[in-house]
Amino acid sequence: MEDETALAYGLDSDLKSLVEQEYIKEGALFGTVPQSKLNSGEMRELEKVGWTVRDYRDEPVVEPPQSAINWDNLSAEHRDHIFHAISHRLPQGTPWAGNKQAILEELVASAWDEREEEIRILLGSWTFAAAWSGHPDYNDRVVESRQTFYFYSAKMRNAAEKALHLVTEPPGDDDAFWEFIDALES
Numbered sequence: 768m769e770d771e772t773a774l775a776y777g778l779d780s781d782l783k784s785l786v787e788q789e790y791i792k793e794g795a796l797f798g799t800v801p802q803s804k805l806n807s808g809e810m811r812e813l814e815k816v817g818w819t820v821r822d823y824r825d826e827p828v829v830e831p832p833q834s835a836i837n838w839d840n841l842s843a844e845h846r847d848h849i850f851h852a853i854s855h856r857l858p859q860g861t862p863w864a865g866n867k868q869a870i871l872e873e874l875v876a877s878a879w880d881e882r883e884e885e886i887r888i889l890l891g892s893w894t895f896a897a898a899w900s901g902h903p904d905y906n907d908r909v910v911e912s913r914q915t916f917y918f919y920s921a922k923m924r925n926a927a928e929k930a931l932h933l934v935t936e937p938p939g940d941d942d943a944f945w946e947f948i949d950a951l952e953s
Contacts, residue, residue: 831895
């Protein structure tokens with residue numbers, strides 16, 4: 768019977784632990800594992816789950832599957848999806864202004880904050896490292912606008928990217944969120 772850790776991460780527990788201990792924690796090669804810390808069998812196992820061998824002259828490494836996430840863009844996408852759903856759900860769309868619009872914006876932001884927290888927990892369990900980076904268009908939000916996650920396997924990265932798309936969708940019809948929106952319409 769296979770080790771449950773291997774089923775969950777695509778790596779056996781020893782290799783998973785080795786990655787967690789040996790990955791480079793600072794600099795331009797952050798998240799990679801030096802080839803000198805791995806034997807050829809371990810490197811082949813990492814390649815099988817989507818890692819890439821990089822034979823850099825100064826520091827040969829194995830690079831994990833990774834994904835850069837722009838949280839600001841995801842928040843805006845979520846907001847757009849909600850407003851689109853509202854325009855189809857309410858008889859007059861959302862011609863609100865003033866207090867109603869401000870309340871709606873707060874409801875949408877609150878719904879996003881909850882979803883963002885849930886997806887960060889999921890991403891944290893599928894990754895061994897994450898790094899924040901600023902975005903040149905958002906100089907006032909250098910921290911917390913972009914985050915790169917380093918996954919144990921390409922399969923986990925691909926699933927996470929699908930989950931990120933799904934998390935921006937509006938809540939289901941039975942979600943309490945819609946009760947608040949209906950209350951604004953009255």
